Amino acid sequence: MPVFTPISHEQLVADVLAIAAAIHADRDWKPDFIIGIGRGGLSPAVYLSHATGMPMLSVDHSSQVHDFADAPLERLAERTRAGEKLLFLDDINDSGATIAKLRTKLAAAGATSGAVRFATLLDNATSSQRVDYAARAIDRTVTKDWFVFPWEAVAPAASIAADAAEMPDRIA
DSSP: OOOEEEOOHHHHHHHHHHHHHHHHHOTTOOOSEEEEETTTTHHHHHHHHHHHTOOEEEEOGGGOOTTTTHHHHHHHHHHHHTTOOEEEEEEEESSSHHHHHHHHHHHHTTOOTTSEEEEEEEEETTOSSOOSEEEEEEOTTTOOOEEEOTTTTTSOHHHHHHHHHTOHHHHO
């Protein structure tokens, strides 16, 4: 049985503010847009948009619907070629699969190298992908908890358990 670890609203706000501070401290790179990665990155992206005053866009990677997942990435890649910088935000960089997929699709669409960065609230040190900004780090070789973010906490317990069961290597 997995260990379910709730992330409080207060922790969410602290994590967002930590990322906002890291962005502010980075004098060499400022995003023109924050891109929330659906589903888990959408709520944090709204918070980060408010914390930084930067506009927010979104891609719904989790939907697997071209018009909301791949097509926006093609348009975003085009924006980088016009000189805009994009910060993609997700809740957790766990295995790295989401970030790897987005990086691959953006590169295939011709995104300008250096114009795209990634941030997460939680960053798994053993992930296949690295992020540019993270509020906190975990190590999945040590921490097997299933993190329940505030927007997920409203789901039925059975639904949360089913989500965790889909990723047995992360919680075993």
